[in-house]
Amino acid sequence: MAMAQVAVEMPEVEPEETFKMLGRGVNVHYGDKQALFDVSLAIRANQVTSLIGPSGCGKSTFIRCLNRMNDVIEICRVAGDITLDGRDIYSPKIDAVELRARVGMVFQKANPFPKSIFDNVAYGPRIHGLASNKTDLEAIVVQSLSQAGLFEEVKDRLHAPGTSLSGGQQQRLCIARAIAVTPEVILMDEPCSALDPIATARIEELIDELRKDYTIVIVTHSMQQAARVSQYTAFFHLGVLVEEGETEFMFTTPRDQRTQDYITGRFG
Amino acid sequence: MNDHIVRSYDQELTELSDKVSQMGGLAEEQLGRALDALQRLDMDLAEAIVVADAKVDMLERNIEELAVLTIAKRQPMAQDLREIMVSIRIASDLERIGDLAKNIAKRTTALKEDRPLRIISGLGRMGRQALQQLKDVLDAYAEGDAEKATGVWRGDEAVDAMFNSLFRELLTYMMEDPRTIGPCTHLLFAAKNIERIGDHATNIAENIYYLVHGEQLDEDRPKSDVTSETAIDYTVANNS
Ligand SMILES: Nc1ncnc2c1ncn2[C@@H]1O[C@H](COP(=O)(O)OP(=O)(O)OP(=O)(O)O)[C@@H](O)[C@H]1O
Numbered sequence: 001m002a003m004a005q006v007a008v009e010m011p012e013v014e015p016e017e018t019f020k021m022l023g024r025g026v027n028v029h030y031g032d033k034q035a036l037f038d039v040s041l042a043i044r045a046n047q048v049t050s051l052i053g054p055s056g057c058g059k060s061t062f063i064r065c066l067n068r069m070n071d072v073i074e075i076c077r078v079a080g081d082i083t084l085d086g087r088d089i090y091s092p093k094i095d096a097v098e099l100r101a102r103v104g105m106v107f108q109k110a111n112p113f114p115k116s117i118f119d120n121v122a123y124g125p126r127i128h129g130l131a132s133n134k135t136d137l138e139a140i141v142v143q144s145l146s147q148a149g150l151f152e153e154v155k156d157r158l159h160a161p162g163t164s165l166s167g168g169q170q171q172r173l174c175i176a177r178a179i180a181v182t183p184e185v186i187l188m189d190e191p192c193s194a195l196d197p198i199a200t201a202r203i204e205e206l207i208d209e210l211r212k213d214y215t216i217v218i219v220t221h222s223m224q225q226a227a228r229v230s231q232y233t234a235f236f237h238l239g240v241l242v243e244e245g246e247t248e249f250m251f252t253t254p255r256d257q258r259t260q261d262y263i264t265g266r267f268g
Numbered sequence: 269m270n271d272h273i274v275r276s277y278d279q280e281l282t283e284l285s286d287k288v289s290q291m292g293g294l295a296e297e298q299l300g301r302a303l304d305a306l307q308r309l310d311m312d313l314a315e316a317i318v319v320a321d322a323k324v325d326m327l328e329r330n331i332e333e334l335a336v337l338t339i340a341k342r343q344p345m346a347q348d349l350r351e352i353m354v355s356i357r358i359a360s361d362l363e364r365i366g367d368l369a370k371n372i373a374k375r376t377t378a379l380k381e382d383r384p385l386r387i388i389s390g391l392g393r394m395g396r397q398a399l400q401q402l403k404d405v406l407d408a409y410a411e412g413d414a415e416k417a418t419g420v421w422r423g424d425e426a427v428d429a430m431f432n433s434l435f436r437e438l439l440t441y442m443m444e445d446p447r448t449i450g451p452c453t454h455l456l457f458a459a460k461n462i463e464r465i466g467d468h469a470t471n472i473a474e475n476i477y478y479l480v481h482g483e484q485l486d487e488d489r490p491k492s493d494v495t496s497e498t499a500i501d502y503t504v505a506n507n508s
Protein backbone atom coordinates (compact mmCIF):
# COMPACT_ATOMS: atom_id res chain seq x y z
CA MET A 1 0.00 0.00 0.00
CA ALA A 2 1.47 3.33 -1.05
CA MET A 3 1.52 5.76 1.82
CA ALA A 4 2.67 8.69 -0.30
CA GLN A 5 -0.51 8.44 -2.29
CA VAL A 6 -2.56 8.40 0.92
CA ALA A 7 -0.88 11.53 2.19
CA VAL A 8 -1.71 13.37 -1.01
CA GLU A 9 -5.34 12.31 -0.97
CA MET A 10 -6.13 12.99 2.67
CA PRO A 11 -7.95 16.31 2.86
CA GLU A 12 -6.53 17.23 6.28
CA VAL A 13 -2.93 18.25 6.62
CA GLU A 14 -2.45 15.93 9.58
CA PRO A 15 0.89 14.15 9.47
CA GLU A 16 0.25 10.54 8.57
CA GLU A 17 2.33 9.17 11.44
CA THR A 18 -0.42 10.33 13.83
CA PHE A 19 -2.61 7.68 12.18
CA LYS A 20 -2.07 4.37 13.90
CA MET A 21 -4.53 2.73 11.58
CA LEU A 22 -6.15 3.94 8.41
CA GLY A 23 -9.09 2.45 6.56
CA ARG A 24 -9.64 3.60 2.97
CA GLY A 25 -12.62 2.74 0.81
CA VAL A 26 -13.63 -0.18 2.99
CA ASN A 27 -16.56 -2.20 1.60
CA VAL A 28 -17.87 -5.23 3.44
CA HIS A 29 -20.42 -7.79 2.26
CA TYR A 30 -22.07 -10.61 4.16
CA GLY A 31 -23.07 -12.82 1.22
CA ASP A 32 -25.12 -10.56 -1.07
CA LYS A 33 -25.81 -8.04 1.62
CA GLN A 34 -23.50 -5.04 1.81
CA ALA A 35 -22.82 -3.93 5.39
CA LEU A 36 -20.24 -1.15 4.83
CA PHE A 37 -20.08 1.30 1.94
CA ASP A 38 -16.78 2.90 1.06
CA VAL A 39 -15.76 3.73 4.61
CA SER A 40 -12.58 5.75 5.11
CA LEU A 41 -11.55 6.43 8.66
CA ALA A 42 -8.29 7.28 10.40
CA ILE A 43 -7.54 5.89 13.86
CA ARG A 44 -5.16 8.29 15.55
CA ALA A 45 -2.32 7.04 17.73
CA ASN A 46 -2.77 7.25 21.50
CA GLN A 47 -6.26 8.58 21.11
CA VAL A 48 -9.61 7.03 21.86
CA THR A 49 -11.86 6.86 18.82
CA SER A 50 -15.47 6.01 19.44
CA LEU A 51 -17.79 4.54 16.83
CA ILE A 52 -21.44 5.39 17.31
CA GLY A 53 -24.61 4.87 15.33
CA PRO A 54 -27.91 3.02 15.37
CA SER A 55 -28.07 -0.74 15.71
CA GLY A 56 -27.08 -2.56 12.54
CA CYS A 57 -25.22 0.40 11.03
CA GLY A 58 -21.95 -1.55 10.80
CA LYS A 59 -19.94 -0.49 13.85
CA SER A 60 -19.02 -4.03 14.86
CA THR A 61 -18.37 -4.90 11.26
CA PHE A 62 -15.90 -2.05 10.92
CA ILE A 63 -14.13 -2.65 14.22
CA ARG A 64 -13.76 -6.34 13.33
CA CYS A 65 -12.12 -5.38 10.04
CA LEU A 66 -9.35 -3.72 12.04
CA ASN A 67 -7.99 -7.01 13.36
CA ARG A 68 -9.40 -9.30 10.69
CA MET A 69 -11.91 -10.90 13.03
CA ASN A 70 -14.20 -11.00 9.99
CA ASP A 71 -11.89 -13.62 8.45
CA VAL A 72 -13.58 -16.24 10.59
CA ILE A 73 -17.02 -15.43 9.16
CA GLU A 74 -17.43 -17.60 6.09
CA ILE A 75 -19.72 -15.31 4.09
CA CYS A 76 -17.90 -12.08 4.96
CA ARG A 77 -15.93 -10.30 2.22
CA VAL A 78 -13.78 -7.28 3.01
CA ALA A 79 -12.53 -4.98 0.22
CA GLY A 80 -10.50 -1.76 0.45
CA ASP A 81 -7.32 -0.84 2.28
CA ILE A 82 -6.68 -1.04 5.97
CA THR A 83 -3.24 -0.25 7.26
CA LEU A 84 -1.50 -0.51 10.61
CA ASP A 85 1.49 1.82 10.84
CA GLY A 86 1.19 2.20 7.07
CA ARG A 87 1.34 -1.57 6.34
CA ASP A 88 -1.60 -3.29 4.67
CA ILE A 89 -3.06 -5.72 7.23
CA TYR A 90 -4.87 -7.72 4.54
CA SER A 91 -1.65 -8.40 2.67
CA PRO A 92 -0.83 -12.12 2.35
CA LYS A 93 2.43 -11.42 4.17
CA ILE A 94 0.58 -10.60 7.37
CA ASP A 95 -0.14 -13.39 9.82
CA ALA A 96 -3.64 -12.90 11.25
CA VAL A 97 -2.72 -14.36 14.63
CA GLU A 98 0.22 -12.02 14.96
CA LEU A 99 -1.95 -9.12 13.82
CA ARG A 100 -4.47 -9.89 16.57
CA ALA A 101 -1.67 -9.78 19.13
CA ARG A 102 -0.91 -6.24 17.96
CA VAL A 103 -4.57 -5.29 17.63
CA GLY A 104 -6.34 -6.80 20.63
CA MET A 105 -10.05 -6.96 21.23
CA VAL A 106 -12.46 -6.78 24.15
CA PHE A 107 -16.02 -7.90 23.51
CA GLN A 108 -19.42 -6.77 24.65
CA LYS A 109 -20.00 -9.83 26.82
CA ALA A 110 -17.06 -10.59 29.06
CA ASN A 111 -15.86 -13.95 27.85
CA PRO A 112 -13.22 -15.33 30.19
CA PHE A 113 -11.90 -18.79 29.31
CA PRO A 114 -13.08 -21.54 31.66
CA LYS A 115 -9.72 -21.34 33.40
CA SER A 116 -8.23 -19.63 36.43
CA ILE A 117 -7.86 -15.86 36.59
CA PHE A 118 -4.11 -16.34 36.25
CA ASP A 119 -4.36 -18.60 33.20
CA ASN A 120 -6.81 -16.29 31.49
CA VAL A 121 -4.19 -13.56 31.48
CA ALA A 122 -1.19 -15.90 30.98
CA TYR A 123 -2.75 -17.59 27.95
CA GLY A 124 -1.76 -14.98 25.35
CA PRO A 125 1.82 -14.43 26.54
CA ARG A 126 2.28 -18.23 26.62
CA ILE A 127 1.15 -18.88 23.05
CA HIS A 128 3.06 -15.87 21.74
CA GLY A 129 6.15 -16.91 23.72
CA LEU A 130 6.40 -13.55 25.46
CA ALA A 131 7.78 -14.97 28.71
CA SER A 132 10.92 -17.05 28.92
CA ASN A 133 10.25 -18.40 32.40
CA LYS A 134 7.68 -18.66 35.17
CA THR A 135 8.85 -15.50 36.96
CA ASP A 136 8.55 -13.45 33.78
CA LEU A 137 5.10 -14.84 33.13
CA GLU A 138 3.99 -14.01 36.67
CA ALA A 139 5.29 -10.50 36.26
CA ILE A 140 3.31 -10.06 33.05
CA VAL A 141 0.13 -11.36 34.70
CA VAL A 142 0.51 -9.10 37.73
CA GLN A 143 1.30 -6.09 35.59
CA SER A 144 -1.61 -6.67 33.23
CA LEU A 145 -4.06 -7.19 36.08
CA SER A 146 -2.77 -4.03 37.74
CA GLN A 147 -3.08 -2.02 34.56
CA ALA A 148 -6.61 -3.26 34.17
CA GLY A 149 -7.30 -2.08 37.71
CA LEU A 150 -8.19 -5.58 38.89
CA PHE A 151 -5.11 -6.83 40.72
CA GLU A 152 -6.02 -5.54 44.19
CA GLU A 153 -9.40 -7.26 44.02
CA VAL A 154 -8.12 -10.67 42.90
CA LYS A 155 -4.55 -10.96 44.20
CA ASP A 156 -5.59 -13.49 46.88
CA ARG A 157 -7.45 -15.76 44.47
CA LEU A 158 -5.49 -15.80 41.26
CA HIS A 159 -6.24 -19.50 40.86
CA ALA A 160 -9.98 -19.18 41.22
CA PRO A 161 -11.90 -19.57 37.95
CA GLY A 162 -12.26 -16.40 35.88
CA THR A 163 -15.97 -17.06 35.66
CA SER A 164 -16.27 -16.71 39.45
CA LEU A 165 -15.80 -12.94 39.13
CA SER A 166 -18.57 -10.38 38.86
CA GLY A 167 -19.51 -9.05 35.42
CA GLY A 168 -17.50 -5.86 35.84
CA GLN A 169 -14.51 -7.79 37.14
CA GLN A 170 -14.77 -10.26 34.26
CA GLN A 171 -14.75 -7.37 31.81
CA ARG A 172 -11.59 -5.99 33.42
CA LEU A 173 -10.13 -9.50 33.33
CA CYS A 174 -10.74 -9.53 29.58
CA ILE A 175 -9.03 -6.16 29.31
CA ALA A 176 -6.08 -7.54 31.31
CA ARG A 177 -6.03 -10.50 28.93
CA ALA A 178 -5.96 -8.15 25.95
CA ILE A 179 -3.18 -6.05 27.48
CA ALA A 180 -1.04 -9.06 28.43
CA VAL A 181 0.17 -9.57 24.87
CA THR A 182 1.27 -5.90 24.73
CA PRO A 183 -0.91 -4.90 21.81
CA GLU A 184 -0.63 -1.50 20.18
CA VAL A 185 -4.31 -1.08 19.49
CA ILE A 186 -7.20 -2.23 21.66
CA LEU A 187 -10.63 -2.62 20.09
CA MET A 188 -13.60 -2.61 22.44
CA ASP A 189 -17.07 -3.50 21.22
CA GLU A 190 -19.60 -2.15 23.73
CA PRO A 191 -17.40 -3.11 26.69
CA CYS A 192 -19.74 -1.61 29.28
CA SER A 193 -23.15 -2.56 28.00
CA ALA A 194 -23.62 -5.20 30.69
CA LEU A 195 -22.10 -3.21 33.53
CA ASP A 196 -23.54 -1.07 36.32
CA PRO A 197 -22.60 2.63 36.56
CA ILE A 198 -19.74 1.99 39.01
CA ALA A 199 -18.16 -0.78 36.97
CA THR A 200 -18.67 1.39 33.89
CA ALA A 201 -16.93 4.33 35.56
CA ARG A 202 -13.99 2.01 36.40
CA ILE A 203 -13.68 0.91 32.79
CA GLU A 204 -13.90 4.49 31.57
CA GLU A 205 -11.19 5.53 34.01
CA LEU A 206 -9.13 2.62 32.76
CA ILE A 207 -9.62 3.58 29.12
CA ASP A 208 -8.31 7.02 29.94
CA GLU A 209 -5.25 5.48 31.62
CA LEU A 210 -4.61 3.04 28.79
CA ARG A 211 -4.60 5.78 26.20
CA LYS A 212 -1.06 6.70 27.27
CA ASP A 213 0.28 3.39 26.01
CA TYR A 214 -2.31 2.19 23.52
CA THR A 215 -4.54 3.36 20.72
CA ILE A 216 -8.15 2.58 21.50
CA VAL A 217 -11.24 2.13 19.38
CA ILE A 218 -14.52 1.74 21.22
CA VAL A 219 -18.03 0.99 20.01
CA THR A 220 -20.67 2.35 22.33
CA HIS A 221 -24.39 3.02 22.36
CA SER A 222 -24.03 5.58 25.10
CA MET A 223 -23.57 9.07 23.67
CA GLN A 224 -22.45 10.26 27.08
CA GLN A 225 -19.83 7.54 27.24
CA ALA A 226 -18.50 8.44 23.81
CA ALA A 227 -18.43 12.09 24.84
CA ARG A 228 -16.60 11.25 28.05
CA VAL A 229 -13.95 8.78 26.93
CA SER A 230 -13.07 9.59 23.35
CA GLN A 231 -11.15 12.31 21.60
CA TYR A 232 -12.51 11.39 18.18
CA THR A 233 -15.95 10.18 17.25
CA ALA A 234 -17.20 8.56 14.06
CA PHE A 235 -20.91 8.33 13.31
CA PHE A 236 -22.13 5.46 11.14
CA HIS A 237 -25.55 5.20 9.57
CA LEU A 238 -26.82 2.41 7.31
CA GLY A 239 -23.29 1.22 6.58
CA VAL A 240 -22.02 4.67 5.68
CA LEU A 241 -19.59 6.79 7.69
CA VAL A 242 -21.64 9.96 7.91
CA GLU A 243 -19.36 12.18 9.91
CA GLU A 244 -16.21 11.96 11.99
CA GLY A 245 -14.18 14.45 13.91
CA GLU A 246 -13.15 15.71 17.29
CA THR A 247 -15.58 14.44 19.91
CA GLU A 248 -16.00 17.91 21.34
CA PHE A 249 -17.52 19.15 18.11
CA MET A 250 -19.42 15.99 17.24
CA PHE A 251 -21.50 16.31 20.39
CA THR A 252 -21.93 20.07 20.46
CA THR A 253 -22.10 21.17 16.85
CA PRO A 254 -22.30 18.21 14.47
CA ARG A 255 -22.42 19.22 10.82
CA ASP A 256 -24.71 16.53 9.45
CA GLN A 257 -28.43 16.51 10.21
CA ARG A 258 -28.37 12.71 10.61
CA THR A 259 -25.71 12.98 13.34
CA GLN A 260 -27.65 15.74 15.05
CA ASP A 261 -30.86 13.68 14.97
CA TYR A 262 -29.13 10.58 16.29
CA ILE A 263 -27.23 12.12 19.18
CA THR A 264 -30.18 14.19 20.33
CA GLY A 265 -32.58 11.24 20.10
CA ARG A 266 -34.73 12.51 17.24
CA PHE A 267 -36.48 10.72 14.41
CA GLY A 268 -34.19 10.70 11.40
CA MET B 269 -35.75 20.22 13.44
CA ASN B 270 -37.26 16.74 13.72
CA ASP B 271 -39.21 15.65 16.79
CA HIS B 272 -37.62 13.67 19.56
CA ILE B 273 -38.42 9.99 19.71
CA VAL B 274 -39.50 10.56 23.32
CA ARG B 275 -42.41 12.98 23.02
CA SER B 276 -42.26 14.22 26.62
CA TYR B 277 -38.75 15.52 25.89
CA ASP B 278 -40.17 17.82 23.20
CA GLN B 279 -42.85 18.91 25.63
CA GLU B 280 -40.26 19.79 28.26
CA LEU B 281 -38.22 21.88 25.83
CA THR B 282 -41.35 23.63 24.58
CA GLU B 283 -42.43 24.36 28.12
CA LEU B 284 -39.02 25.80 28.86
CA SER B 285 -39.00 28.17 25.89
CA ASP B 286 -42.64 29.13 26.58
CA LYS B 287 -41.67 30.07 30.11
CA VAL B 288 -38.73 32.15 28.85
CA SER B 289 -41.05 33.97 26.44
CA GLN B 290 -43.57 34.51 29.21
CA MET B 291 -40.86 35.88 31.46
CA GLY B 292 -39.65 38.09 28.61
CA GLY B 293 -43.16 39.47 28.15
CA LEU B 294 -43.37 40.23 31.83
CA ALA B 295 -39.97 41.96 31.96
CA GLU B 296 -40.92 44.02 28.92
CA GLU B 297 -44.19 45.03 30.55
CA GLN B 298 -42.40 45.95 33.79
CA LEU B 299 -39.94 48.15 31.93
CA GLY B 300 -42.70 49.84 29.91
CA ARG B 301 -44.67 50.57 33.05
CA ALA B 302 -41.61 51.79 34.94
CA LEU B 303 -40.84 54.32 32.21
CA ASP B 304 -44.46 55.36 32.28
CA ALA B 305 -44.47 55.75 36.07
CA LEU B 306 -41.35 57.87 35.92
CA GLN B 307 -42.67 60.04 33.13
CA ARG B 308 -46.00 60.73 34.83
CA LEU B 309 -44.62 60.51 38.37
CA ASP B 310 -47.32 57.94 39.08
CA MET B 311 -46.69 56.63 42.59
CA ASP B 312 -49.39 53.93 42.50
CA LEU B 313 -48.03 52.47 39.32
CA ALA B 314 -44.51 52.56 40.74
CA GLU B 315 -45.73 50.67 43.77
CA ALA B 316 -47.44 48.05 41.61
CA ILE B 317 -44.23 47.51 39.63
CA VAL B 318 -42.23 46.85 42.79
CA VAL B 319 -44.78 44.25 43.87
CA ALA B 320 -44.95 42.57 40.46
CA ASP B 321 -41.17 42.03 40.36
CA ALA B 322 -41.68 38.96 42.56
CA LYS B 323 -43.43 37.30 39.60
CA VAL B 324 -40.37 37.81 37.41
CA ASP B 325 -38.14 36.30 40.09
CA MET B 326 -40.46 33.34 40.49
CA LEU B 327 -40.42 32.62 36.77
CA GLU B 328 -36.64 32.61 36.79
CA ARG B 329 -36.63 30.00 39.53
CA ASN B 330 -39.19 27.92 37.61
CA ILE B 331 -37.05 28.02 34.51
CA GLU B 332 -33.94 27.04 36.41
CA GLU B 333 -35.65 24.11 38.08
CA LEU B 334 -37.15 22.86 34.84
CA ALA B 335 -33.79 23.19 33.08
CA VAL B 336 -31.93 21.28 35.79
CA LEU B 337 -34.54 18.54 35.81
CA THR B 338 -34.40 18.22 32.03
CA ILE B 339 -30.62 17.99 32.05
CA ALA B 340 -30.72 15.29 34.72
CA LYS B 341 -33.41 13.29 32.94
CA ARG B 342 -32.36 13.62 29.30
CA GLN B 343 -28.63 14.28 29.27
CA PRO B 344 -29.15 16.63 26.35
CA MET B 345 -26.67 16.95 23.48
CA ALA B 346 -25.87 19.57 20.85
CA GLN B 347 -28.80 21.85 19.95
CA ASP B 348 -30.90 20.56 22.86
CA LEU B 349 -28.16 21.31 25.37
CA ARG B 350 -27.70 24.78 23.95
CA GLU B 351 -31.43 25.41 24.16
CA ILE B 352 -31.44 24.56 27.83
CA MET B 353 -28.25 26.46 28.69
CA VAL B 354 -29.47 29.49 26.81
CA SER B 355 -32.85 29.46 28.54
CA ILE B 356 -31.08 29.61 31.91
CA ARG B 357 -28.88 32.47 30.78
CA ILE B 358 -31.68 34.46 29.19
CA ALA B 359 -33.82 34.00 32.30
CA SER B 360 -30.98 35.41 34.36
CA ASP B 361 -30.71 38.48 32.09
CA LEU B 362 -34.47 38.95 32.25
CA GLU B 363 -34.40 38.74 36.01
CA ARG B 364 -31.80 41.53 36.07
CA ILE B 365 -33.91 43.58 33.67
CA GLY B 366 -36.84 43.12 36.05
CA ASP B 367 -34.72 44.36 38.95
CA LEU B 368 -33.54 47.37 36.99
CA ALA B 369 -37.13 48.22 36.00
CA LYS B 370 -38.10 47.99 39.66
CA ASN B 371 -35.22 50.30 40.49
CA ILE B 372 -36.36 52.84 37.91
CA ALA B 373 -39.87 52.72 39.36
CA LYS B 374 -38.53 53.36 42.84
CA ARG B 375 -36.94 56.62 41.63
CA THR B 376 -40.45 57.96 40.99
CA THR B 377 -40.98 58.48 44.70
CA ALA B 378 -37.76 60.40 45.12
CA LEU B 379 -38.43 62.54 42.05
CA LYS B 380 -41.97 63.34 43.08
CA GLU B 381 -40.65 65.13 46.14
CA ASP B 382 -38.31 67.31 44.10
CA ARG B 383 -39.49 69.39 41.20
CA PRO B 384 -39.89 67.30 38.04
CA LEU B 385 -37.44 68.19 35.36
CA ARG B 386 -37.83 68.74 31.66
CA ILE B 387 -34.90 66.37 31.14
CA ILE B 388 -37.27 63.48 31.83
CA SER B 389 -38.23 63.57 28.16
CA GLY B 390 -34.67 62.72 27.12
CA LEU B 391 -34.79 59.83 29.54
CA GLY B 392 -38.10 58.74 28.05
CA ARG B 393 -36.54 58.58 24.59
CA MET B 394 -33.68 56.50 25.85
CA GLY B 395 -36.10 54.24 27.72
CA ARG B 396 -38.20 53.68 24.61
CA GLN B 397 -35.08 52.77 22.66
CA ALA B 398 -34.09 50.20 25.29
CA LEU B 399 -37.64 48.88 25.39
CA GLN B 400 -37.59 48.45 21.62
CA GLN B 401 -34.29 46.59 21.88
CA LEU B 402 -35.83 44.26 24.45
CA LYS B 403 -38.96 43.71 22.30
CA ASP B 404 -36.85 42.93 19.24
CA VAL B 405 -34.56 40.53 21.05
CA LEU B 406 -37.53 38.66 22.51
CA ASP B 407 -39.03 38.39 19.03
CA ALA B 408 -35.70 37.09 17.78
CA TYR B 409 -35.78 34.46 20.53
CA ALA B 410 -39.35 33.39 19.73
CA GLU B 411 -38.49 33.10 16.04
CA GLY B 412 -35.00 31.64 16.53
CA ASP B 413 -33.78 34.47 14.31
CA ALA B 414 -30.03 35.01 14.76
CA GLU B 415 -30.02 37.74 12.11
CA LYS B 416 -32.51 39.81 14.05
CA ALA B 417 -30.61 39.15 17.28
CA THR B 418 -27.43 40.45 15.66
CA GLY B 419 -29.34 43.60 14.72
CA VAL B 420 -30.27 44.16 18.36
CA TRP B 421 -26.69 43.52 19.34
CA ARG B 422 -25.49 46.27 17.01
CA GLY B 423 -28.33 48.59 18.11
CA ASP B 424 -27.04 48.80 21.66
CA GLU B 425 -24.69 51.49 20.48
CA ALA B 426 -27.63 53.86 20.13
CA VAL B 427 -28.65 53.34 23.76
CA ASP B 428 -25.08 53.93 24.88
CA ALA B 429 -24.88 57.11 22.83
CA MET B 430 -28.11 58.41 24.36
CA PHE B 431 -26.78 57.66 27.81
CA ASN B 432 -23.59 59.58 27.08
CA SER B 433 -25.42 62.68 25.97
CA LEU B 434 -27.88 62.45 28.87
CA PHE B 435 -24.98 62.12 31.26
CA ARG B 436 -23.36 65.29 29.94
CA GLU B 437 -26.62 67.15 29.99
CA LEU B 438 -27.33 66.22 33.60
CA LEU B 439 -23.81 67.23 34.60
CA THR B 440 -24.38 70.66 33.13
CA TYR B 441 -27.63 71.12 35.06
CA MET B 442 -26.05 70.09 38.31
CA MET B 443 -23.15 72.45 37.83
CA GLU B 444 -25.41 75.31 36.90
CA ASP B 445 -27.73 74.89 39.83
CA PRO B 446 -26.69 72.74 42.78
CA ARG B 447 -30.34 72.52 43.92
CA THR B 448 -30.92 70.13 41.02
CA ILE B 449 -28.26 67.72 42.23
CA GLY B 450 -30.81 65.60 44.11
CA PRO B 451 -33.27 64.96 41.25
CA CYS B 452 -30.53 64.88 38.63
CA THR B 453 -28.72 62.16 40.53
CA HIS B 454 -31.88 60.09 40.56
CA LEU B 455 -32.31 60.65 36.86
CA LEU B 456 -28.71 59.74 36.28
CA PHE B 457 -29.21 56.46 38.11
CA ALA B 458 -32.38 55.79 36.17
CA ALA B 459 -30.50 56.44 32.93
CA LYS B 460 -27.74 54.11 34.03
CA ASN B 461 -30.35 51.45 34.77
CA ILE B 462 -31.75 51.82 31.28
CA GLU B 463 -28.27 51.60 29.81
CA ARG B 464 -27.72 48.35 31.75
CA ILE B 465 -31.01 47.00 30.41
CA GLY B 466 -29.63 47.62 26.92
CA ASP B 467 -26.58 45.57 27.87
CA HIS B 468 -28.75 42.69 29.07
CA ALA B 469 -30.70 42.79 25.80
CA THR B 470 -27.31 42.53 24.08
CA ASN B 471 -26.42 39.49 26.19
CA ILE B 472 -29.68 37.87 25.20
CA ALA B 473 -28.89 38.60 21.55
CA GLU B 474 -25.50 36.88 21.92
CA ASN B 475 -27.19 33.86 23.46
CA ILE B 476 -29.66 33.61 20.59
CA TYR B 477 -26.79 33.72 18.14
CA TYR B 478 -25.05 30.92 20.06
CA LEU B 479 -28.26 28.91 20.22
CA VAL B 480 -28.72 29.07 16.47
CA HIS B 481 -25.13 28.76 15.28
CA GLY B 482 -23.42 26.82 18.06
CA GLU B 483 -20.66 29.38 18.22
CA GLN B 484 -20.16 32.72 19.90
CA LEU B 485 -20.81 35.99 18.16
CA ASP B 486 -17.23 37.20 18.02
CA GLU B 487 -17.38 40.40 16.04
CA ASP B 488 -16.24 43.44 17.99
CA ARG B 489 -19.12 45.58 18.98
CA PRO B 490 -18.09 49.24 19.25
CA LYS B 491 -18.31 50.07 22.93
CA SER B 492 -19.54 53.58 23.35
CA ASP B 493 -20.42 54.16 26.98
CA VAL B 494 -17.47 56.44 27.68
CA THR B 495 -18.92 58.10 30.79
CA SER B 496 -16.58 56.20 33.06
CA GLU B 497 -13.78 58.13 31.40
CA THR B 498 -15.57 61.48 31.24
CA ALA B 499 -13.92 64.06 33.48
CA ILE B 500 -16.13 66.65 35.09
CA ASP B 501 -15.21 70.08 33.85
CA TYR B 502 -15.44 72.33 36.93
CA THR B 503 -14.47 75.43 34.99
CA VAL B 504 -17.98 75.52 33.57
CA ALA B 505 -19.44 75.61 37.08
CA ASN B 506 -16.94 78.22 38.30
CA ASN B 507 -17.60 80.57 35.44
CA SER B 508 -21.33 80.56 35.86
N1 LIG C 1 -22.25 -12.63 10.69
C1 LIG C 1 -23.12 -11.94 9.94
N2 LIG C 1 -23.78 -12.52 8.93
C2 LIG C 1 -24.64 -11.82 8.17
N3 LIG C 1 -24.91 -10.51 8.33
C3 LIG C 1 -24.28 -9.88 9.33
C4 LIG C 1 -23.36 -10.56 10.18
N4 LIG C 1 -22.89 -9.66 11.09
C5 LIG C 1 -23.51 -8.50 10.80
N5 LIG C 1 -24.33 -8.62 9.76
C6 LIG C 1 -25.16 -7.55 9.17
O1 LIG C 1 -24.35 -6.43 8.88
C7 LIG C 1 -24.98 -5.23 9.26
C8 LIG C 1 -24.11 -4.48 10.26
O2 LIG C 1 -24.03 -5.25 11.45
P1 LIG C 1 -23.11 -4.87 12.66
O3 LIG C 1 -23.09 -6.00 13.62
O4 LIG C 1 -21.81 -4.39 12.15
O5 LIG C 1 -23.93 -3.63 13.27
P2 LIG C 1 -23.66 -2.80 14.59
O6 LIG C 1 -23.58 -1.39 14.17
O7 LIG C 1 -22.54 -3.36 15.35
O8 LIG C 1 -25.04 -3.01 15.38
P3 LIG C 1 -25.29 -3.17 16.96
O9 LIG C 1 -25.25 -1.79 17.49
O10 LIG C 1 -26.67 -3.73 17.03
O11 LIG C 1 -24.24 -4.06 17.53
C9 LIG C 1 -26.33 -5.62 9.82
O12 LIG C 1 -27.30 -5.45 8.83
C10 LIG C 1 -26.18 -7.07 10.17
O13 LIG C 1 -27.39 -7.75 10.02
Ligand SMILES: [Mg+2]
Pocket residue numbers: 059060061189219
Ligand atom coordinates in the same frame (compact mmCIF):
# COMPACT_ATOMS: atom_id res chain seq x y z
MG1 LIG D 1 -22.35 -4.35 17.24
